[in-house]
Amino acid sequence: MSAVMEATAPPVVRGEQRRSWAAVFALARFEAREMLMQVPVAVTLLVYVGYTGWKLLFPPDGMDAYPALQDVDRATQTTPTLLGFVLFLAVNRAALRSRRRGTDRHFDVLVMEPWRRTVGHAMSLVPFGVVTALVVLAQFTWQALRPGAVGHGSVAELAVAPLYVLLCGAVGLLIARLIPSVFAAPLAVLGLFTFLMFVSTGTSGAQWSRWLSPVVSENSNSTLPSDLVGRPAGWHALYLGGLVLVAAMAAVLCAPRGVHGDAVFRLRHRRGWSRPAAEPHMKTAPRPFGARPLADGGRTWPLKAATAGALALAVTGAVGQSGGVSPELATARERATVSPEREQSCVRHGSSQYCAFGEWSARTGAWAGVVDRVQALAGGAAASRPLLVRQRVEARYGLDGDAAIAPSATPGQVTVGTRWGGNRVPEFAVAVASVLVGGDEKTGSELCDGRVVTVMWLALGRDADPVADLKNVRLDDSLSGPAIALTPTNPLSMSAGQTDVVRELLSRPRAEVTSVVKxxxxxxxxxxxxTADVARVLGTEVPKEADECGK
Incomplete structure (x- = not known):
């Protein structure tokens, strides 16, 4: 009586699986620590954290002192780009370490399959993503707690920076598995850069193509209300998250096949030895005690299904972010631009009324302070004239638009923008003064005679450093010669003679000039x-140049 014996693989013990994943976590910790000890990674991370911390501890003055949170969330996306690039190269180099040093063959005697080692490399990226997320969160929270902060941020916008860092590392790992060469990473960087340049310029900046880039910057001189920004931030975050998962899972799928615990057979094969033949009563050759058959754990159907699901997420995000501006958003932008009074609430400070979009309601007090300061220098009925200060914005072209706001012909109405601080304060003061002198913004922007001197005195006469503000409010940052003075709408033109008279007035005692003006x-x-007559009345040197309007 004979029996046929079949060699079967020993069952996988659940405790052994736990030990295998514990080894993966240990490898991830080791690789993360090794990358952090590399000089380029350590220096880049230190510069990123230090630069962000320096900006938080020593915030700049001017417009940055009054942040709009719908702009702050986007500002967190560009700084970690260098960290992502360095991490791309570091992960690629770490995944190819064994190949460079010729130690691949020694992995065959380890209990960890090649696909698990790839998982460990992928998990080593998580600490860098977490650090980036913490820095982004600290940056946004610090700005949100500032007294002058307005608006609302987007969680999806804040997620772009850490997702970008993870994506760079995952792509570097994938390239290491697809092309196991140290020269592949630099060539891949060049190829990716060329691709991004093509999708941004070669397709004429179409909505579907420019959002294929991981970081999409949209810089504008004005700030839009958060509900009019119109960026597909949620879809883009889904797109980036899907790409991160696709790259990481594809790297695991591309991990080389290996033998788990069957080192003797692999060693014999490399040395040209023949594999021991099976006994007549056995269907397969015997294996050493505890050995396992060829492992293909990284290519199981659950992982393939998960990769397909991640790809579906990335495609869904790419399709969702390419939709462009919706009709509802276009209508809302048109209404906010043409008829802002339909979207605003108004409050009264003193004799004047201040109308603002909901997110800027708390800033009306600062506007009222400027109006009171300008009217304190005015004479006649202008000193107590009620004004209507209305916030206006050009939103029809989105964040890419840079169109000027047309001056209003409504008597007594003054335009104020959505940005504040720095040069925006004297620019608004010039707008208030031009309305007090000219009657309305349209007329005030067309002044070219001696009234320009009066306007500039009213706007800057009570500033802490009026000469510096005169320089800042002029387009060419000069204190002599002709120039234009900026306002929230159309600029005001100043001749060389008017500039000389204004500069002399600002250097004289304030009370003396105020008394003469009143x-x-x-x-x-x-x-x-x-202008010559204005100079004689105010007691300054009479300019030789004629006014620009020829009067």
Whole structure:
């Protein structure tokens, strides 16, 4: 009586599986620590964290002192780009370490399959993503707690930076598994850069193509209300998350096949020895005690299904972010631009009324302070004239638009923008003064006679450093010669003679000039008054140049 014996693989013990995954976690910790000890990674991470911390501890003045959170969330995306690039090269180099040093064959005697080692490399990226997320969160929280902060941020926008860092590392790992060469990573960087340049310029900046880039920057001189920004941030975060999973899982799928615990057979094969033949009563050759058959654990159907699901997520995000501006958003932008009064609430400070979009309601007090300061220098009825300060924005072209706001012809209405601080404060003061002198913004922007001197004195006369503000409010940052003074709408033109008179007035005692302006208000604001006559009344040197309007 004979029996046929079949060699079967020993069952996998659950405790042994736990030990295998514990080894993966240990490898991930080791690889993360090794990457952190590399000089390029350590220096880049230190610069990223240090630069962000320096900006938080020593915030700049000016417009940055009054952040809009719908702009702050996007500002967190560009700084970690260098970290992602360095991590791309570091992970690629770490995955090829054994190949460079010729130690691949020694892995065959280890209990960890090649696909698990790839998982360990992928998991080593997580600490860097977490650090990036913490830095982004600290940066946004710090700005949100500032007294002048307005608006609302987006969680999806904040997720772009850590997802970008993870994506760079995952792609570097995938390239190491597809092309196991140290020269592949630099060539891949060049190829990816060329691809991104093509999708941004070669397709004329189409909505579907530019959002294929991991980081999409949209810089604008104005800030839009958060509900009018219109960026597909949620779809883009889904797109990036899907790409991260696809790259990581594809790297695991591309991991080389290996033998788990069957080193003797592999050693004989490399040395040309023949594999021991099976006994007549056995269907397969015997294996050493505890050995396992060829492992293909990284290519099991659950992983393939998960990779397909991640690819579906990335495609869904790519399709969702390519939809462009919806009709509802276009209508809302049109309404906010043409008829802002339908979207605003108004409050009264003193005799003037201040209308703002909901997110800027708390800033009306700062606007009222500027109006009171300008009117304190005015004479006649202008000193107590009620004004309507209305916030206006050009939103029809989105964040890419840079169109100027047309001046209003409504008597007594003054335009204020969505940005504040820095040069925006004296620019708004010039707009208030031009309305007090000219009657409305349209007329005030067309002034070219001696009334320009009165306008600039009213706007800057009570500033802490009026000469510096005069320089800042002029487009060419000059204190002599002709120039244009900026306002929230159309600029105000200044001749060389008017500049000289204003500069001299700002250097004289404030009370003295204020008294003369108030007592001669009607003469200084009369239409057609010459700059030379204004200079004689105010007691300054009479300019030789004629006014730009020829009067």
């Amino acid at each position: 007592s001669h208000w009607a003469q200084l604001t009369a239409p057609g008054v010459k």
